[in-house]
Amino acid sequence: MLSLNRQAIALISDHADPAAEVGSEEAGGQNVYVRHVGETLAALGWQVDMFTRKVHASDDAIVQHSPYCRTIRLKAGAEAYISRDNLFEHMPEFVNSFQSFQRTQGMNYPLIHTNYWLSAWAGMELQKTSGIQLVHTYHSLGAVKYQSLAEIPQVANTRLRIEREILERANCVVATSPQEQETLRSLVSTRGQIEVIPCGTDTTNFRLTSKVHARAKLKLDSQEKVILYVGRFDERKGIETLVRAFALLKSHDLKNLKLIIVGGSSVNMPDGAERNRIENIVGKLGLKDSTVFAGRIGHDILPLYYTAADVCVIPSHYEPFGLVAIEAMACGVPVVASNVGGLKFTIIPEETGLLVEPKNIEAFANGIHRILFDELWVRKMRKQASANVNQRFSWTGVTIQLSELYRHVLARSIMHEQAWSYKMPSINRSA
Ligand code: UDP
Numbered sequence: 001m002l003s004l005n006r007q008a009i010a011l012i013s014d015h016a017d018p019a020a021e022v023g024s025e026e027a028g029g030q031n032v033y034v035r036h037v038g039e040t041l042a043a044l045g046w047q048v049d050m051f052t053r054k055v056h057a058s059d060d061a062i063v064q065h066s067p068y069c070r071t072i073r074l075k076a077g078a079e080a081y082i083s084r085d086n087l088f089e090h091m092p093e094f095v096n097s098f099q100s101f102q103r104t105q106g107m108n109y110p111l112i113h114t115n116y117w118l119s120a121w122a123g124m125e126l127q128k129t130s131g132i133q134l135v136h137t138y139h140s141l142g143a144v145k146y147q148s149l150a151e152i153p154q155v156a157n158t159r160l161r162i163e164r165e166i167l168e169r170a171n172c173v174v175a176t177s178p179q180e181q182e183t184l185r186s187l188v189s190t191r192g193q194i195e196v197i198p199c200g201t202d203t204t205n206f207r208l209t210s211k212v213h214a215r216a217k218l219k220l221d222s223q224e225k226v227i228l229y230v231g232r233f234d235e236r237k238g239i240e241t242l243v244r245a246f247a248l249l250k251s252h253d254l255k256n257l258k259l260i261i262v263g264g265s266s267v268n269m270p271d272g273a274e275r276n277r278i279e280n281i282v283g284k285l286g287l288k289d290s291t292v293f294a295g296r297i298g299h300d301i302l303p304l305y306y307t308a309a310d311v312c313v314i315p316s317h318y319e320p321f322g323l324v325a326i327e328a329m330a331c332g333v334p335v336v337a338s339n340v341g342g343l344k345f346t347i348i349p350e351e352t353g354l355l356v357e358p359k360n361i362e363a364f365a366n367g368i369h370r371i372l373f374d375e376l377w378v379r380k381m382r383k384q385a386s387a388n389v390n391q392r393f394s395w396t397g398v399t400i401q402l403s404e405l406y407r408h409v410l411a412r413s414i415m416h417e418q419a420w421s422y423k424m425p426s427i428n429r430s431a
Contacts, residue, residue: 238315
């Protein structure tokens with residue numbers, strides 16, 4: 001539905017389709033972020049169009065999420081899976097498709113919020129021919145990713161250049177944690193405007209509910225100690241560290257331990273290789289009987305998994321933010337996570353979870369053990385974790401901050417580039 005009274009804005013999310021199923025190789029936090037931000041912005045009074053690349057011929061070209069929020073799938077390359085590392089060559093077609101959509105619909109977006117470096121390139125191309133204002137969120141940074149990769153993809157130099165240009169040229173870059181802001185300043189550029197606005201979670205869906213009920217629904221034994229992983233299969237997610245920590249705990253003759261690994265695509269996607277690797281390790285360590293690969297689980301059922309768990313483990317080598325941490329804590333599950341990036345921002349050590357050295361198997365095993373066997377402390381943490389997420393990370397609170405930022409950027413463009421004097425509203429509302 002189009003409305004004359006609403007300000008139309010566009011979100012661009014090249015590979016991460018906001019209307020797609022989440023949890024497989026290419027679908028993760030960015031899809032969730034764009035979808036929730038879009039839907040919540042529409043609820044706040046904007047008209048929101050979210051643009052992504054059309055991946056399957058059978059997918060609808062337009063998905064209406066709510067009266068003023070839709071996903072628009074644009075033609076850019078073959079209607080088939082193309083890995084992110086090979087998408088850049090198709091971005092000129094993406095820009096053309098965007099422009100022809102704008103023309104045929106008579107739309108004119110004064111502000112575009114781009115997500116990921118490929119979209120940043122598209123946004124900067126669009127800016128060359130129109131007076132649009134640009135806001136950007138990185139989601140992942142080449143400068144960090146390439147530090148840990150044995151093989152650097154061909155597109156690396158282009159990505160690093162675009163990531164610097166968008167920081168220096170966008171009206172504002174949104175860092176999702178103070179840690180990401182620091183990384184941008186130290187690894188990308190000292191120039192450009194950054195505001196810290198975190199990611200959020202749906203606190204009406206991820207919330208405190210009965211563990212007994214969740215265990216019964218998932219047919220889990222009430223006596224078992226359940227350790228949970230939720231996320232994509234990607235080596236940098238550190239699932240191997242968790243599996244080895246689990247083996248270490250079991251070697252100490254601890255009974256009734258179960259590891260549940262949630263995520264991964266069901267069809268032949270590139271994340272299958274990492275899943276096979278992890279399954280092999282599980283087999284070799286003799287953990288098959290106590291490990292469950294649950295596959296991809298939607299956000300409708302996921303709260304049951306968090307609620308049923310005793311601890312949620314996030315062993316990532318790096319996370320700019322890490323949505324899983326706030327989802328788990330919102331459901332009252334303490335987390336044991338790597339002491340990196342946004343996880344240092346969202347988790348309060350000893351109060352809502354524990355932060356340990358990444359890749360350190362023993363440290364993870366110790367952290368998990370502490371949480372599994374200190375019932376009184378965990379009972380306290382459960383309430384603290386949930387209250388903390390409600391206060392700091394509801395989508396409504398977070399999107400109000402984005403909405404205020406857009407208004408400021410648009411007002412400033414009308415008032416001809418006054419000096420940046422934005423003051424972030426201190427909103428900590430729950431949804
Ligand atoms: N996710 C999901 N189902 C799954 C696995 C993951 O819905 O089977 C979601 C998870 O709930 C979270 C997102 O995928 O919302 C992962 O976001 P995060 O920021 O933790 O990691 P990213 O994928 O961005 O690296």
